[in-house]
Amino acid sequence: MDIWTASITLLLIMNPLGNLPIFLSVLRHIEPKRRRVVLARELIFALIIMLIFLYAGTGLLESLGLRQEAVGIAGGIILFIIALRMIFPQPGGVLGLPAGEEPFLVPLATPLISGPSLLASLILLANQSPDRMLDWTIAAVGAWLVSATVLMFSNVFLRALGQRGLNAIERLMGMILIMIAVQMFLDGIMQYVEQGALA
Secondary structure (H helix, E strand, O other): OOHHHHHHHHHHHHOHHHHHHHHHHHHOOOOHHHHHHHHHHHHHHHHHHHHHHHHHHHHHHHHOOOOHHHHHHHHHHHHHHHHHHHHOOOOOOOOOOOOOOOOEOEOHHHHHHOOHHHHHHHHHHHHHOHHHHHHHHHHHHHHHHHHHHHHHOHHHHHHHHHHHHHHHHHHHHHHHHHHHHHHHHHHHHHHHHHHHHHO
16 A cells, blocks of 8 residues: 555545534534634644554553454444434533533544544554555645645535534434444444454
């Protein structure tokens, strides 16, 4: 796999366009001037998490006694809870935070940007070709830059959709996100069972 192919693959896994409605929903209670700062901060956190897992993911999980499947299962549970809040809105929004309170790390940086599938893919690239870490770093940063550009212009989509349009898309994305969360959970369980059987 070359750098270009790896970057495109990682970008597809990050799915910035698919995450846009969720980001808009999470950030809509924050003042517009502050929204871009929060988003930039979460994007930087996501990049740091990506690079940590690229270079030290396998060792980090092993030192904590965790398996890669646990990352997928945990991410699936978190996304499922977020999806339920999207379908059945509460006063505090998707995260149940007081109006104006900012999200921190969860769920924007992880698991939405640097989700379990992306982190597992980075670990896989590092394990398959540890001599090409510079290539994988360039691919990861390139995919992150494209995703960050799309998400930083989320306010354009907010103006285009309007509040009613955003509410409708939020509920639709909540349904889709529930299916993705269940699939992530099931994939983690299946991988856990398969690895147990092989052991």
